[in-house]
Amino acid sequence: MMDQSIKFDLDLINRYDKAGPRYTSYPTALELHEGFGDQEYRQHIAKSNAAGGPLSLYFHIPFCDTVCFYCACNKIVTKNRKHAEPYLANLCKEIAMQGDLFDSNRIVNQLHWGGGTPTFLNYEQMKMLMAVTRQHFHLRDDDKGEYSIEVDPRETNDQTIEQLRELGFNRISLGLQDFDPAVQKAVNRLQSEEQTFSVLEAARVEGFRSTNIDLIYGLPLQTVDTFAKTLDKILAVEPDRFSIFNYAHMPARFKTQRQINDADMPTPDVKLAILQMVGQRLTEAGYVYIGMDHFAKPDDELAVAQREGHLYRNFQGYSTHSDCDLVGLGITSIGRVGDAYIQNVKELDEYEQLIGQGQLPVFKGVELDDDDKLRRAVITQLICHFDLSFAAVEQQFGINFSNYFANELEALAPMQADGLLMLSSEGIKVLSAGRLLIRNICMVFDKYLAQKQQQFSRVI
Structure with missing residues (x-):
């Protein structure tokens, strides 16, 4: 073994x-260039159809109710839920445009909603988005696909989880980062244990096949002892997977990180001590190291895929579906179709303009040699x-x-x-x-x- x-x-x-x-x-996303656009993407879709095989779909839902100061994701912070309506209308148009270009017999084995906060959307909006996707792509109806969603427990309850399962999602990732009140205040993400664990339990009751918890080490005011307490609380409820990320503090590059007090940042030695503690605790609890911040139970699909030699890595992290071409949908999303990587435009107005002109909203890409x-x-x-x-x-x-x-x-x-x-x-x-x-x-x-x-x- x-x-x-x-x-x-x-x-x-x-x-x-x-x-x-x-x-x-x-190559990494830094190699994507603006000399690759709508026409080049269409050519690669045609080559991809000729080769055949299943698809993976990634949807970027950029909206968040509040800003987490550590966040380096592409997001739009607003409390006005109506701001999602025009974006969803354009996203549905893009789904139709892209869906028409891919062969309808290519089954979608993997689907992922990321963000932002996908559960910023209400049930009717999520239901409509999934229905439009099903209309233009060949989604599975046997629950054998890997259909996952990122959720913020502060934006989610038992009913939401029931609705997500009804829509076909069978894997769920819960954002947490840290339970310590001082750390939460320093990064502007106040989230209780009750909120988090009630969502995790609801996902199990509804039959989600995999549960993941996201944590970040290296946040302001973190110590080995405080992070150990957070970890112990989560280990007690035994999620299937952990994603434990190293916080990269780059305030010159990410504006929201400037709201973090530099004096509160843990030293490199403290960060390493936290990482060492995490590795020891998770290993002792029976989790295996998948790689690149990820741990999983030995019987989890990722751990099994790694042992069997068919684990893969794409823009969403580790995956068991190496045979899928990845179609990115929504602003800033990145796809991999055939021998090319493709990224959509980053701004809402430009996205709307291109969609309105009947163009694929491609910002840049790269063809692999x-x-x-x-x-x-x-x-x-x-x-x-x-x-x-x-x-x-x-x-x-x-x-x-x-x-x-x-x-x-x-x-x-x-x-x-x-x-x-x-x-x-x-x-x-x-x-x-x-x-x-x-x-x-x-x-x-x-x-x-x-x-x-x-x-x-x-x-x-």
Whole structure:
């Protein structure tokens, strides 16, 4: 059986803690450019239809009732629920436009509503959005797909959860971040244990197949002791998955983060101590490390997919559906169709204008060349499975791995000396000490990284 353990080596982490991508795609979103537009996207959809296969749909619902100061997502903060109405009307038009371009026999195996706060919408709006989607795309009706939604427990109750299950959702992710009152006040997200756990329990009662809790370490006023208390409370209710993110404090880039007091930020040593505590507590509780901030119960679909060798990573994180082309819908959404990545425009007025003109609201994109596809395969295999067979890559891409990646293999030698990985003539095996630093290992294979590294957050 695959070893899904991690080893926390403080010296290694301190030495390797530098900025780098999260590799939800390769090339990363920084390589998307404005020379790729509506017509180029249509061409890639045609190629995708020729290849066939299932689809994944991502919907961006950008609205939030209040702003969380740590947030770096693309969102629109408003208490006026009517602001969602024109956006939904345009989103439905985009669904129709894109749906008409994809073959109707391509089944949607994966669907995700993110944000923002998708439950900002009321039931009638959510029902209408799902109905329009079903009208233009081939949604499953047997509950075998992976249909997930991000919810804010402050915007959700038992009835909402019942309605979401009725609409076809079977996986749910609850935003929390931290239960400590002082931390919540510092980041402007006041959320009670009762709100959170009642939503989690309702999801179980309604038959959601997977429950995830989002936490963030490195927020203002956090300590090892306070975060341990939050973690203990959540472990008591045993969610299926944890997503525990490293907070990247970049106030120069994200305006809302300027409302956080820099003096309240935990030191790097405290952040590392919190991370070490989290790894120990979750491992002791029986969770396995999937990679890149994610832990899951051993029988969870992600953990099983990793052991069986078919885990995948896309713009929503880890996935069990590597065979799906990803269609992005709504402002700022990013898709992957065929050999291209595509991002929609970011502003509501521009989105409305393009939709009104009958154009796909594409802002930018990038077409992958053969080298991109090769490096993507290598990085995806490493970040999902911590193991890479040279022979498998050579067979798929018709190369000699040691010749093609001679410089990269040389760059990995110090990592082998440090105990992060094991290099052999057959492949690369990431060791327990290297799993928390998997981004560093993947960065060796990233040809675009040198000139872009300052634009990424630190790996730990």
